[in-house]
Amino acid sequence: FKMVDSLVNTKANAKRIANIENCFGSSGQPLAAHGRVLVGEGVLTKMCRKKQKPRQFFLFNDILVYGNILINKKKYNKQHIIPLEEVKLDNLGDDGTGLKNGWLVRTPTKSFAVYAATATEKTEWMAHINKCVEDVIRKTGKYPTKEHAAVWVPDAEAGYCMHCRKTQFTMLNRRHHCRKCGAVVCGPCSNRKFLLPAQANKPLRVCLTCYDSLSRASILESATGGMIREQKIVEKSTGQDSSGDEDSDDDDETGGKRLDDGTGNGLSKDMTDMTFNEKPTFYGDMMAEAKSPEAELASEATESLAPPVDAVPATTTAEICADPSRASQTEDATPVPAENDVVDPMATGEPHSGGH
Missing domain, CATH: 2.30.29.30 (Pleckstrin-homology domain (PH domain)/Phosphotyrosine-binding domain (PTB))
Structure with missing residues (x-):
């Protein structure tokens, strides 16, 4: 070069x-x-x-x-x-x-x-x-x-939860993103957290499907004597983190406040x-x-x-x-x-x- x-x-x-x-x-x-x-x-x-x-x-x-x-x-x-x-x-x-x-x-x-x-x-x-x-x-x-x-x-590509296919997103039913697969999911379908070391040093919100997959992989790796890469599993999410909390450059010009009317803002x-x-x-x-x-x-x-x-x-x-x-x-x-x-x-x- x-x-x-x-x-x-x-x-x-x-x-x-x-x-x-x-x-x-x-x-x-x-x-x-x-x-x-x-x-x-x-x-x-x-x-x-x-x-x-x-x-x-x-x-x-x-x-x-x-x-x-x-x-x-x-x-x-x-x-x-x-x-x-x-x-x-x-x-x-x-x-x-x-x-x-x-x-x-x-x-x-x-x-x-x-x-x-x-x-x-x-x-x-x-x-x-x-x-x-x-x-x-x-x-x-x-x-x-x-x-x-x-x-x-x-957000705008998912009017309903991509996991259960039932929950419609509104001002009360907020969108969340699975940090493992990127899907837009509702709160109940993403009430688990898992440590993903490559992304953060604290457990992150994941959907139920990814949580089960990650848990099985961790148990299998432990059983075979390997190092457990995901060292800490948190059973329940506090529900406080939303999709925008860990995506700082995506905040609108409103001091970081998330404005969501349930439509994805177009x-x-x-x-x-x-x-x-x-x-x-x-x-x-x-x-x-x-x-x-x-x-x-x-x-x-x-x-x-x-x-x-x-x-x-x-x-x-x-x-x-x-x-x-x-x-x-x-x-x-x-x-x-x-x-x-x-x-x-x-x-x-x-x-x-x-x-x-």
Whole structure:
């Protein structure tokens, strides 16, 4: 993955990472680390518990970071950091209901679906993530994670309990999610808890079917002399935890208060009002193309026209967070070539934007 390695220890990469940290502020964790490179960034639509919502994603060569968008390109919160050796991607076909260009991001603690604006952007995102995952595993010698958390069924896709098929969800009969299989179930059908070490250090709500299955597996493992992975079984759930309690980034902008009228609050099928009209940026591609013979020749031919990289203000999230005023300066700072001159866009040092 030479194109990414070329960005290690560069000032441009360090500045991008520092500015992302600034966007998250004190609510986020430090992202700068030895050998870490920002590979790409952009907005993806994440399928949350109640509906799909835009989330800002940052792909590094060793982690995947995403967060809620408070002010686009300026302020984010609820930062999530996922080690890439834990990530597995699964393609999602178009379901015919308006949800297109999606795939599953599976991790041991949480799995979810995301959607890109176009098929091209989906292909680019998946290719870059998979390449980074392969590179991390190859370089570190770590084994890819085999067990992943279930993808939660969205609230709006279940008007009735998926276990008993009888209980209709209302303001009184609230929805709950089984942390093992992801099904939407009623309270009586999920009044058991079981310790799932990969997801949390405390017992989590599971449906009766998964509880029975997990209990049998634990007893069998104990009988054969193996280590009991689920070390503690809690017979009764307190009934206090709801589907949203352990899914912090899915809370609506109401201070985390859960507003549920029993209908699932509707699941918008119109993706246009949930995504931002911008394309993802992949910095590694810039390095790969800049090193090609064609790019080098074009760079030499236009050297007198192309300003230094640092002289061109960038408009990506990674560059604009610390100084939002730079966004309006970009067009004015870009040099205008002579009428008959041909300028290779790579010679300007601008990163490649996907989705063309």
